[in-house]
Amino acid sequence: MNDPLQDAEFFRDPYPAYARLRGECPVRRVPTGSGGHSAYLVTGHAEAREAFVDPRLSKDTARFFAGRASQRDLHPAVSRSMLATDPPQHTRLRRAVTPAFTAGRVARMRPHITRVVDGLLAHWAPGAEADLMAVLAVPLPVTVICELLGVPEEDRGRVARWSDELFAAGRPDRIDAASHRLADHMAGLVGSGRHEEGSLLHALVGRHDAGLLTETEVVSLAVLMLVAGHETTTHFLGNSLLALLQHPEAMARLREDPDRIPGALDELLRFDSPLGVATFRYSTERLSLGGTEIPEGVPVLIAPGAANRDPAVFPGPDRLDLDRQSPSHLSFGHGVHRCPGAPLARAEVEIALRAVLSRFPAIRLAVPAEELRWRPTRLVRGLESLPVVL
Template structure:
């Protein structure tokens, strides 16, 4: 069948399509229908969890596309990130950044996150229309990850624009151009920091590269780009989707407003209900693999639908219902296995702090438009609204 993730209507609400596909088989062959590579889409929870841990599903895009004659001109620092690698390379690269996102490291950032959140909310007029995405969901994680990496304040609007363009579904020209702009910028920032070192995460990565030579120069630039982009894109959509879901479920919203200490426990269900990463990053089979009852040949792409898996009724009964008392610790919103999102603790902290502040300071918050009027971002990988008009 044709890949449904290429359809604009699917991008608005993919869950009925996922359910229909899953009822046929939790793993189905799909084709882009535009000369692309035929692959398989995984929509079942058990199959998705298994696929995320299967070493026979490689993420090394350089190997897959080596003889495909691609006309793309993605910058190598964007095309060959840590996300597009396998062990032992992936293990080495991930180890270089893991310490920055431990629970302890994130705890030290919480006062800064709270301060930025308050400063942004101070700009919201009471009782008027505000775009939640532009007013909080975008700037909060951008400011936090840029501060963590040491990106100057004046450069942050460009960084945000290039990052958004990297996810422009169906526009390879825009994506490729943005990849070079982002990589060139990070190359220049690294050079500037070598001249004037500081104490940010990027400075520490530079010191590790120049001292122990544990990273190549290309790997250093690639890690910087990946951390910058992934460090806010997921959080922006996580926060936007969470608020939209709560506004559409007033009983659950009131429950959290009256019991704000329940917010941390509610995050997994909010992640499950509308996953900020709809489809996991690229994988392909290095040998024949059987997922569920589907035999997949070697050398074909496998798309793992994290959003689809999180709505599988075999794992989560009544999956289309938001239930903040549900046990959803096993949801796949941040992935699973060795490639699970390294920045998950930071994203959870940002969303928790932001939700608590919004519900406390604006108890009458409500949607300014009907949900069906909201436009979702036109991208297959991540899922979130382009804008979210609310009344404060």
Template sequence: MRCPVREVAVGSGGHVGYLVTGYAEARQALADPRLSKDTAAFFAGKASNRRLHSAVAQTMLATDPPRHTRLRALVTKAFTTGAVARLRPFIARTADALLDRWPAEGRVDAVAGLALQLPVIVICELLGVPEAERAAVRRWSADLFADGRPDVIDAASHGLAEYMAALIASKRKQPGDALLDRLITARDGEDRLSEDELVSLACLLLIAGHETTADFIGTALLSILRRPAEMARLRAHPADIPKLLDELLRHASPVSTATFRYATQPVSLGGTDIPAGAPVQVAIGAANRDPARYPEPESLMAERDAAGHLAFGHGIHRCLGAPLARAEADIALCAVLARFPHLRLAVAAEELTWRRTRLVRGLESLPVLVR
């Protein structure tokens, strides 16, 4: 029997929350203003032994309007379709430079050698993070998703927030024209950002600007490699890759579960009554494979119209970096297929390992043979 919304245990204290797995119900939940993302309000007064840095714990993703509206407006212009179009030449050069390092024959890890590096380089370039410091930034970001390791997550949150605060201080002394410099101007010139908001936005843009995109590029390439006929078709018709991205995003959503929400008042969802105060988890990956919305959901169908998938979320919190993520995936897949006509998996797909992370889903590695 289909159960799109169900009660689940939350933590070890006997508390309950609600898990949303149906597509229609997930779409409703993601846009329902009664489901708040204000984590500070929810956890106020609750005892906790966590020491997550506030700049990471209380990002724009953990706010409601009107604060969310104000913060989002400050960064939206950097991720419009037009702004991303101007970035495409840089993204293409970066992808080519990474693929230049791949051997002419033999084995290479497509995750470490492309999927992880491309989005990191692009978002660091956009923000103005110096090249020598990007490895540390990438490590902190990865550690923030260390499932079952609260000590590692908390330490990484402090490492990243303290680094961003220091980078902001450095940019005040030597201003540039990166996105982070423009946010500093908004803080210091127009006084529209508090210092905490500025550091928090910098952390969020860095994390959200590459983590899920890296996971998606890896899983998308795997999906194509497992289908040689489709890979041959795309190699012959690379213009079809942008059309396939929606189906790839639906089929292998890099976000498995949306970030925290809770009911500020009673909500009826999918025939289930959710009381005020209850946490609500929206399972993006499950919703994107709801057979009521997508027939034969386990199959990757190039001809399927997957528009409306929830991989980028829905409503006012829909991922503002979606155009950038799509451009990076499009460019990366086109470049790999064009440059390596004999590319194939180096191991059986069943032998691949997946990252054990919170919220997102991605490969640990993707060994391929280039010839």
């Protein structure tokens, strides 16, 4: 059996495969890649929520790979990031970045985010053709997270490109090389002091000076915030725009009443999650999940994209319903590893949707939806381009 999460049809539309796998068993063993490797895939909503908080499923991948031969050469700042730790180490590292993403901090950033969106859309007139990924969905979160971190403007194009290359599915050499370029560059910013006072980088360096973080941890957190801070938001926005373009009635409702947009974000996140399959965990002991026995020491993959369309929780899951109450979606994860940047991502997408819907009342897809190109990775569910007629 081939890896069910790696063919071209899955990347274009993963939901039939998710539904089939979930219908067969919400937790099942699946092959992954080549070489006879396998993992346990979690596709049911209840089972995914349970897996996200089960302490027997560890994120400490360094421990998992210890003593195993590997051909990979990921930079330690990437391979041993906060995502790959368990409490209490994870708790300590997370405490260093959460102040940057509080509701109050994000509220103070909203005027600036609005100015960034207005600047990106200022040169576009109704009737023009544009790729909304290139002109809005990519540069908006890149600009915001780089400014939050304190990355100089002249560096942002390069770090965004290296970040994008970390998701080059099927190209481990390219991924490894990008990890070194990105981590080495961020280490240079930290070491040279070439970052803005008051920025997140400045705060992380301050925690290092106080003995609370090592220099490696500062670089690792900076890389993680950069990558996670724009990749997820880029595809949250891109997927939301596409969903509305394919559901003109829903788009019209939001255009007529923009104050409905914040309440619609959870349903848009549920309907087409930017997080397809979460970074892997592994079992530290034998356990039972969803009626499936999982042995000790094997990888476990949780699929929010599948869990968000579980009909046991979301009736008519393949239907976009802006009246649906969807706060239990898992697009930002769940438990201690839930995305700390979720408030910022929501603010960026809300502000961007308001601008697009108000400026371009006749916006439509420039190509048939089946011709759209999707990124060939199971981790991130996102478009490579979104051509529209504004």
